[in-house]
Every structure is written in structure tokens, then in C-alpha cells.
Amino acid sequence: MKPGQFITIEGGEGVGKTTNIQFVESLLQQEGIEYLLTREPGGTPFAEEIRELLLAKRDENVSSDAELLLMFAARAQHVAEKIKPALAKGSWVIGDRFTDASFAYQGGGRGIDWARIEQLEQWTLQSFKPCFTLLLDVDPQIGMQRAANRGELDRFEIENLEFFNQVRAGYQRRVAEDPERFALIDASVSLEQVQEQIKTQLLAFIKRSNQD
Structure with missing residues (x-):
């Protein structure tokens, strides 16, 4: 049996991940592709409990290393x-x-040394990584405004603009390091235009995967 393909959708706050993941699902359904939708942090009962720990706002300062290890x-x-x-x-x-989110948020946003995250990635995952990644990109100022309109913010969403500028820079560094895996999507334009970009990139990936 041919193994499945692992696709990830990445981006900072307010880039429209939820809406556009639904669009990705609809495209896969149209193509007759069986898929599983999951999320990070989380995805299993144990991992979802860790997610709750990570996202909850608290008086205690959470060290960057503790956050990364969780x-x-x-x-x-x-x-x-x-x-x-x-x-x-x-x-x-x-x-x-x-994993790209860990490099962006803990590496870029928190300032943890890139090489330390790479060591942890290698120890935990060896060479396992997504086959294809859609990175939704928008100016963090716009993203923060959108996130604020969604309702109550979690522990990450309440960070300041500089933090999210560094997150964005972290994502951009990941693209530069592995450009063949990423499709950069301009998420500042209308939803229709965003989804047209996604459709073009995803259908091209599906075509390539069918030829392998």
C-alpha cells in the first residue's frame, strides 16, 4: 500500500487557518482522497491535555524551555x-x-537557539517531517487585529507585536531553509484570492504525488 501524504498548514495568529483548513478538506474530498485532520499541540487525548497546559493564561511565568519541551x-x-x-x-x-511552529514561536518568538530546537527535533522525530506545507503569511499587525475580533485570547495570542514579528521571521527562515516543501500564501488579500492560491498550490502537489 502506498503511504499517505502529510500536509501541514502553518502561520501566525489571525492568518485564517481554520477557514482555509476547511477549504483544504473540501479540495481533498473533491479529489477523492481519504484524509485525517489533526492539530498541534494536541491530536491525541494525552497531547490535548498538554495543549490545555500550554494555552492557559496563568500568573506563573512559563519558561521558554519548559514550553518547548511540552x-x-x-x-x-x-x-x-x-x-x-x-x-x-x-x-x-x-x-x-x-514542528515549523516550534521554530517560529519558540525559536523566533521566544529566542531559543535554533540549533537546540534542531537537536530536539532530531532526537524526537529523526527525519520525519511534512511532505508539503502551506504557510499563510500576513503582517502581524493585521493578524493581531483579526485574532482580537475572534473573542477571548489564549496565552500566546496576548503576546505583543514584536513577538509576532519574530514569529513571522522564524517562519520565513524555515521557508528559506526548505523552499521545496513550502508554498507561501499571501493571506492579506481577500478570502477568495487566498483560496485561489491554495487551490493552485495544493492541486499541483496532488499531481506531483500521483506521479511519484
């Missing part, structure tokens, strides 16, 4: 119990964020 603890469980088994059965997996 992210990778949830990810290790997620990959072992959900993502790899689905791929092995031939199902595609759509991931709402993955």
Missing part, C-alpha cells in the same frame, strides 16, 4: 499514536501546525 512531548505522542499509523494505512494527514 510542545515536543505532545508532538512525540501525536506522531506515534496518530500521524504515522494513519500514513501507514495510506490515509493523508492534514496537520494544523507542526
Whole structure:
């Protein structure tokens, strides 16, 4: 059986991930592709409990190292119990964020040394990574305004503009390091224009995967 493909959707706050993940689902359905939708942090009962710890606002300062280690603890469980088994059965997996988010948020936003995250990535995941990543990109000032309109903010969403500028820079660095895997989507334009970009990029990836 041919293994499935692992697709991730990445981006900072307010880029429209939720709406556009639904659009990705509709495209896969139109193509007759069986898929599993999951998210990070989270994806399994154990990993979802870690998600709650990570997102809850609290008086205690959470160290950057503790935050990073919890992210990778949830990810290790997620990959072992959900993502790899689905791929092995031939199902595609759509991931709402993955390791790129750790480089962007903990590396870019928190300032953790890139090499330390790479070491943790190698120890936890070895060479496992997504086959294709859609990165929704928008000016953080616009993204923060959109996020504020959604309702109550979590522990990450209440960070300041400089933090999200650094997150965006972290994502841009990931694209520069692995350009073949990424499709950069301009999320500042209308939803219709965003989804036209996604459709073009995703259908091209599906065509390539069918030829492999």
C-alpha cells in the first residue's frame, strides 16, 4: 500500500487557518482522497491535555524551555499514536501546525537557539517531517487585529507585536531553509484570492504525488 501524504498548514495568529483548513478538506474530498485532520499541540487525548497546559493564561511565568519541551512531548505522542499509523494505512494527514511552529514561536518568538530546537527535533522525530506545507503569511499587525475580533485570547495570542514579528521571521527562515516543501500564501488579500492560491498550490502537489 502506498503511504499517505502529510500536509501541514502553518502561520501566525489571525492568518485564517481554520477557514482555509476547511477549504483544504473540501479540495481533498473533491479529489477523492481519504484524509485525517489533526492539530498541534494536541491530536491525541494525552497531547490535548498538554495543549490545555500550554494555552492557559496563568500568573506563573512559563519558561521558554519548559514550553518547548511540552510542545515536543505532545508532538512525540501525536506522531506515534496518530500521524504515522494513519500514513501507514495510506490515509493523508492534514496537520494544523507542526514542528515549523516550534521554530517560529519558540525559536523566533521566544529566542531559543535554533540549533537546540534542531537537536530536539532530531532526537524526537529523526527525519520525519511534512511532505508539503502551506504557510499563510500576513503582517502581524493585521493578524493581531483579526485574532482580537475572534473573542477571548489564549496565552500566546496576548503576546505583543514584536513577538509576532519574530514569529513571522522564524517562519520565513524555515521557508528559506526548505523552499521545496513550502508554498507561501499571501493571506492579506481577500478570502477568495487566498483560496485561489491554495487551490493552485495544493492541486499541483496532488499531481506531483500521483506521479511519484
